[in-house]
Amino acid sequence: MLFACGLPYKTIFGKMAASNTGVYKLRCSLIGHSMDVRAVAAAVFPDGAVVSASRDQTARLWAPNSDDNSFMEAHVMTGHSKFISSVCLLPPSDDYPHGMVVTGSNDHSIHIYSLESPEPVYKLTGHKNTVCSLAAGKFGTLLSGSWDKTARVWLKDRCMMTLSGHEAAVWAVAIMPEHGIMLTGSADKTIKMWRTGKCELTFTGHEDCVRSLSVVSNVEFLSASNDGSIRRWLTTGECTQVYYGHTNYVYSLAMLPNGQDFVTSGEDRTVRVWKGGECVQTITLQAQSVWSVACLSNGDIAVGASDNVTRVFTCAPERYASPEEIKEFEEQVASSTIPAKAAADMDGININELPGKEDLENPGTKEGQTKLVRSGMTVEAYQWSVAQQEWTKIGDVVGSDEGAGGTATGEKVWYEGKEYDHVFTVDLGDGSPKLKLPYNLADDPWLAAHNFLEKNELSQLYLDQVAKFILENTKGLTVEPAPGAQQYADPFTGANRYVPGSAAPTDVPQQGQGSTLGSDPLTGGGRYIPSYTARDMEDNPPAQVPQPTNPYFPRVTPLLFEQANPGAIVGKIKEFNGKVPAEHQLDESGLDQINQLLAVTTNQQPGAPTAMQMNTLWKILQWPKEVVFPALDVLRLALRHCDINQHFCNSKDGPQFLTHLQTFLSPDSPPANQMLALRAVCNMFAQPVGKGLAISQHSNILATTVDCSASTNKNVRIAMATIILNFAAVIQDPEDIEGKSQCLSAVATLLDGEKENEACFRLLVALGSLMVGDDNAIALARSLDLLPVVARKRGITEAPKVGECARFVHQLLDA
16 A cells, blocks of 8 residues: 555655756665566655656655655555556546556556556557557547557547557657647558548658657647657747667656756666757767656656666756765766677777777767776776766677677578568477578567568467467677676667558528528539528427427437529539430430439429439539539438438448548539538438448548538538537437547537538537537547637627526536
């Protein structure tokens, strides 16, 4: 149990004054994990505490002691069946005032812990591979990235949406503080910016896997990469600065409390402090892989590394470790061993032309510069500290032929057109052909094993066995720990670049009114005008249940576009019939079929539509885009009839039918086509079969609908809003959180910039309908920053129902 001591929390965990000056030195080492520490984070409570996550399948909370600069292990979290690779903290809530710890694992799951129990409060499942990155947002939202090439947005214990688009593993995620923007970084070398589930922008520039992201401001962020660089980006897409300093992969970065300076860590054994755009300090560890860094509120830095230790560094002298502890740490770094190949890569130095130790009398030229010198028969590595103005030993070089000038031994092996350090032969022992396993020393053994098993269609159950085979056959070729340090455990993730794989009516018609387009959308004539309106919302009450608070939502029945002038539609079809290619023309019988179909579906005569009539309709729906709109108007009306709805929207033919409708929504399609195709989708909801098709294809339909948002045509925009409203009306099950989240995302995309009052009104009704009685939906709407958007809509005075509806929605969001 956390905090079993009897002293008050305030006494034990008083705030420490922030310090942003001075040289960083060791504060303390946190010993407890039995395998490498893959992730660290600043805890929400107690102040100044650290959370570490390890390959040993545990996460640990370390609380600062009150009497000195050390930390105590205050809480151990368990439950994962495989190693933990990511961690973050959810902010305090009414239920959990101390926040919650979130961990992602190689077991494909996410666990969320309180600070009162070692077992998770709940588990999140859905990813199909390692969850390697996590970020917390407002109102309890969580963003996760995975090797399965996706990121997922969660709210409490529900997946709200899946972000798909990367071509490789999503190694890094971040949530911007405003506007509902999310960021993902991938092994495909790109960063994507998402808003309401849709990728708005892809950032390119990194030459290798993007490993870490950190938010600087509302419009700016940083990225770190296996290419050894850190980049500063604007959300408009520009890269404003590139920072170089690391000599190997950069795994992690974190912002310092001033909001501009930052720290990084990587595969070159270092943590680097960046201020004013320059690296001002390099901290070298005895561990090869410095997996993660986090900044505490007081400016201290927590570091997780491959030697199983979490360390805290501080720039406040009053929190420095004792001189003896600092000396011991420096000696352990100095006595570390470094492979010759890694040493040669440090600063482009030729090991064959090494000076003696007397060369250390010459000052370095930049922070973190490395120098190799000979000391007798030993090759030593030193690093320049600008702050201390001296060379500091960081290890001895091993694995070289020292009598021959220190050149690294071993030749590359060619396999399938590439060079590798090793190509192992794997014998499965079952009589099957032997397999080849290529491997480079810079690769991660577990990822190499994963790729080998995937390529050869072998069970991932063999993962550990193959990885251990690699390790056993490459002994002595990794950085060894200092004498007396805990045994190094080779990490699973991170060490290699993972690449696996049309005019508008003047207003919305009121009760009983008809409406027309001002002219023929194609010819400008006034004989045929596609009908505009749906049944007005006042004519068809929005709610079918008593509403004590407002007359607008929840909407529980779909809104249809039903007004028509069948005679004018048939007249226009006859006019265009002579202009289309001969194979698409109708004879007199075909024209009569369309006339009869309209009469039946508009209740002008009794009977049922025939198969011939429906086939004739499908024929004219293939007309060229310039003349197809009257056929779309027939379809829009016909879909209200149960037989026709079944004919087009059944489970077998429905997807193809929707695909054809989408061809009328392209940007180069006339607005009349866009409007009528969208209305046809709305009228699909008139019958159960069409409604079922819409629900099953909701992601596709909503995405296609939002893609029409560039249109300035009033009728197109109202039709778009009506589709979203209809989804809100039929998705009533609180358990359908994914369906609701897609609708909320569509509302968030359209509402803020919507200028058409009727479209705005329908979006507000949709929003209110989605949220009534559903705390999860309300929380998601808040996380999408809809509260200020709705607040602005309250000021609309030219359309009173818009402002009034917005007030009711605002009450839900601001409760």
